[in-house]
Amino acid sequence: MQKKLLIIEDEKSVAKQLRWGLNKEYEITIAADAEKAIPFLASGIFPVATLDLGLPPYPDTPEQGFKLLEKIAVLAPHTKVIVITGNAEENNAIKAIGLGATDFCAKPLDLTVLKIILARTFQIHALEEANRHPITSQCGSLAGMLGISPAIKKVFKRLEHASKTDYPVLITGNTGTGKELAAQAVHTLSSRNKNKLVTINCGAIPENLLESELFGHEKGAFTGATSRKTGKFEQADQGTIFLDEIGELPLPLQVKLLRVLQESTIERLGGTNTIQLDVRILAATNINLEQAAREGLFREDLFYRLNVIPLTIPDLKERPEDILLLAHNFLQEESQNLGRGQLSFSPSALMALTSHHWPGNVRELQNRIRRALGTTLDKVITPTDLGFEERALSASQRNQKLSTLKEARETAEENVVRQALTLCNNNISQAAKLLETSRPTLHDLIKKHAINISQ
Ligand SMILES: Nc1ncnc2c1ncn2[C@@H]1O[C@H](COP(=O)(O)OP(=O)(O)OP(=O)(O)O)[C@@H](O)[C@H]1O
Ligand SMILES: [Mg+2]
Numbered sequence: 210m211q212k213k214l215l216i217i218e219d220e221k222s223v224a225k226q227l228r229w230g231l232n233k234e235y236e237i238t239i240a241a242d243a244e245k246a247i248p249f250l251a252s253g254i255f256p257v258a259t260l261d262l263g264l265p266p267y268p269d270t271p272e273q274g275f276k277l278l279e280k281i282a283v284l285a286p287h288t289k290v291i292v293i294t295g296n297a298e299e300n301n302a303i304k305a306i307g308l309g310a311t312d313f314c315a316k317p318l319d320l321t322v323l324k325i326i327l328a329r330t331f332q333i334h335a336l337e338e339a340n341r342h343p344i345t346s347q348c349g350s351l352a353g354m355l356g357i358s359p360a361i362k363k364v365f366k367r368l369e370h371a372s373k374t375d376y377p378v379l380i381t382g383n384t385g386t387g388k389e390l391a392a393q394a395v396h397t398l399s400s401r402n403k404n405k406l407v408t409i410n411c412g413a414i415p416e417n418l419l420e421s422e423l424f425g426h427e428k429g430a431f432t433g434a435t436s437r438k439t440g441k442f443e444q445a446d447q448g449t450i451f452l453d454e455i456g457e458l459p460l461p462l463q464v465k466l467l468r469v470l471q472e473s474t475i476e477r478l479g480g481t482n483t484i485q486l487d488v489r490i491l492a493a494t495n496i497n498l499e500q501a502a503r504e505g506l507f508r509e510d511l512f513y514r515l516n517v518i519p520l521t522i523p524d525l526k527e528r529p530e531d532i533l534l535l536a537h538n539f540l541q542e543e544s545q546n547l548g549r550g551q552l553s554f555s556p557s558a559l560m561a562l563t564s565h566h567w568p569g570n571v572r573e574l575q576n577r578i579r580r581a582l583g584t585t586l587d588k589v590i591t592p593t594d595l596g597f598e599e600r601a602l603s604a605s606q607r608n609q610k611l612s613t614l615k616e617a618r619e620t621a622e623e624n625v626v627r628q629a630l631t632l633c634n635n636n637i638s639q640a641a642k643l644l645e646t647s648r649p650t651l652h653d654l655i656k657k658h659a660i661n662i663s664q
Contacts, residue, residue: 210236211234211235211236212234212235212236212256212257212331213235213236213238213254213255213256214231214235214236214237214238214255214257214258214259214327215238215239215240215246215249215250215255215257215258215259215288216228216237216238216239216240216258216259217239217240217242217243217246217258217259217260217261217264217277218239218240218241218259218261218293219241219242219261219263219264219265219268220261220268221241223261223293223316223318224239224241226318226320227239227259227318227323230320230323230324231320231323231324231327234324234327235327238255238541239551240551241265241551242264242265242273243264243273243276243277243280244553245537245551245553246258246277247280247284248533248534248537248538249537249541250280250281250284250285250288251284251285251349251357251534251632252349252350252355252534252538253285253287253288253349253350254349254350255285255288256287256288256289256331256334256335256338257288257289257290257291257327257330257331257334258281258285258288258289258290258291259290259291259292259293259314259323259327260274260277260278260281260290260291260292260293260305260310261274261293262274262275262292262293262294262298262301262305263295264277271294271298271301271304271305274292274305275304275305275308278290278292278305278308278309278310279308279642280642280643281309282308282309283632283633283636283639283642283643284632284643287334287337287338289311289330289331289333289334290305290309290310290311291310291311291312291313291314291323291326291327291330292305292306292310292312292313292314293313293314293315293316293318294313294314294315294316295315295316298315302315311330311333312326312329312330314326349534351365351368351369351394351398352393352394352397352398353390353393353394353397354368354387354390354391354394355531355534355535355538356528356531356534356535357530357531357534357628357631357632358528358529358530358531358631359528359530359631360523360527360528361523361528361531364391364520364521364522364523367518367520368391368394368395368398368520369398370518371395371518371520372394372395372396372397372398372399373398373399374518375489376517376518377470377489377490377491377492377514377515377516377517377518378392378395378490378491378492378517378518378519378520379455379492379493379494379498379515379516379517379518379519379520380392380491380492380493380494380520380521380522381493381494381495381497381498381519381520381521381522382493382495382521382522382523382524383495383524383570384495384569384570384572385569385570385571385572385573386522386523386524386525386570386571387522387570387571388453388493388495388522389408389451389453389493391493391520391522392406392408392451392453392491392493393406393451395449395491396448396449396451396489396491399449399489401447401448401449401489404445404446404447404448404449405444405445405447405448405449406445406448406449406450406451407441407444407445407448407449407450407451408450408451408453409422409423409441409450409451409452409453410453410454411452411453411454411455411456411457411458412453412454412456412457413454416459416462419458419459419462420462420465420478421434421438421440421478422440422441423440423441423442423462423465423466424440424442424443424465424469424475424476424477424478425437425438425439425440425442425443425475425477425478425480426438426440426477426478426479426480427477427478427479427480428479429479430477430478430479430480431478431479434478434479437477438477439477440475440477442469442475442486442488443475443484443486445486445488446486446487446488447487447488448488448489449488449489449490449491450488450489450490450491451491451492451493452466452490452491452492452493453492453493454493454494454495455492455493455494455498455515456494456495456496456498456501456507458507460508463507463508463511464508466511467508467510467511467514469486470490470511470514470515471514473485473486473487473488474486490515492515498512498515498516499512524567524570525567525570525571525573525574526566526567529563529623529624529627529628530624530627530628530631530632532562532563532567532574532624533559533562533563533628535571535574535575536554536562536574536578537554539574539575539578539579540552540553540554540578540582540590543578543579543582544582547582549582549586550588551588552582552588552589552590553588553589553590554589554590555589555590555591555592557591557592558589558590558591558592558594558595558597559621560592560618560621561592561595561597562574562595563620563621563624563625564616564620564621564624565597577595577596578590578595580594580595580596581594581595581596619658622654622658623654623658623660625644626640626644626651626654626655626658626660627658627660629643629644630655630660630662635662637651637652637655637662
């Protein structure tokens with residue numbers, strides 16, 4: 210995998226030159242100003258960033274660059290920053306180093322020199338990383354799952370613990386919360402990651418085919434079984450099987466699955482051999498299995514067997530701190546896939562994103578961003594592109610009391626304060642700095658929104 214490099218540079222020609230010169234060695238992300246850089250930095254996934262000190266709105270002075278450097282020290286303390294300065298600005302470079310930059314490189318850029326500095330800086334980062342406690346769950350991502358909210362960090366912690374064991378994990382959560390991604394993360398972080406993760410969606414396969422899909426069949430086991438076929442369990446031997454939508458598993462197959470769990474063996478359909486397997490079992494569902502068990506729709510004994518480690522992924526609205534981080538990441542990812550360059554959200558789009566209640570969770574967020582890129586060729590994404598205004602004008606909503614703008618502002622304000630506090634581990638001074646406000650104002654906002662900062 211290529212190393213990730215964040216380039217914070219407003220001059221398009223320089224950004225282009227850097228991308229061209231460095232994209233063989235590094236996976237490059239470009240942010241054209243401080244505002245766009247912040248979510249990337251907060252994601253914690255960039256070991257190294259280059260920072261042009263002269264950023265908008267005052268590209269001729271280093272002030273914006275210095276400000277951002279101070280924020281990086283709070284937001285992404287492990288990210289190493291190489292400052293890009295004008296040739297005759299040694300003093301600025303020295304001040305930048307004083308503010309925490311690792312090194313500097315003068316403009317006009319000499320790529321050979323920059324490459325040497327980059328290689329060394331990545332090396333320093335790697336060494337420091339190896340020395341740090343390997344607590345991945347404190348970063349903004351875990352094996353592909355992004356998040357900075359306290360709620361998702363709890364999930365990361367459980368997930369890390371789960372991955373160190375071989376017990377079954379039952380992943381629950383509403384639609385689109387990230388259950389499948391969580392299952393992939395458990396496998397990736399486990400010692401089985403050199404072997405396969407085999408996924409089967411129990412709800413998507415007709416009942417009469419599901420048994421053979423799971424356990425395989427011998428030649429002639431049924432009409433049409435013209436050759437022997439290995440099932441998903443056998444394919445997952447030494448690895449992990451992920452039984453998605455386990456609540457849809459028909460009762461007769463629940464009995465068979467229970468036996469597999471008890472005995473770690475399977476028999477192919479129409480076969481007589483018992484095959485010993487070593488498979489780790491993960492399952493997911495968006496229905497309440499315990500209740501289904503009480504109603505006789507799901508075997509209680511199987512539920513307990515699967516639910517050894519329960520892992521619940523919270524709804525997106527319960528982790529508002531993650532919304533903008535995910536939104537910026539999806540936007541960047543999609544625009545890169547489509548070769549659309551650097552895109553951003555308008556302020557009202559940001560407000561709409563933070564005040565929406567997300568019934569479809571992360572998947573809805575991802576779809577809205579895809580939809581926006583399919584709707585507009587503009588560089589700035591508006592609420593309409595994200596499909597918000599039509600909702601606002603829907604008949605049912607028009608009948609609701611019209612306090613929405615004020616409410617939306619309040620929600621957005623609360624979310625942004627919560628997000629800053631989370632990023633700064635509830636350190637008021639740092640959070641105030643990040644929000645570019647004073648400590649007393651931040652205290653007032655905390656009081657106003659009844660935010661608990663004691664934990
Ligand atoms: N924390 C996250 N970070 C990054 N991407 C995420 C995160 N959570 C979910 N996604 C993305 O959102 C989409 C939906 O996630 P996923 O398919 O894992 O959800 P699910 O709970 O299995 O949904 P469903 O109930 O519909 O099966 C995927 O594209 C996934 O990559
Ligand atoms: Mg799923």
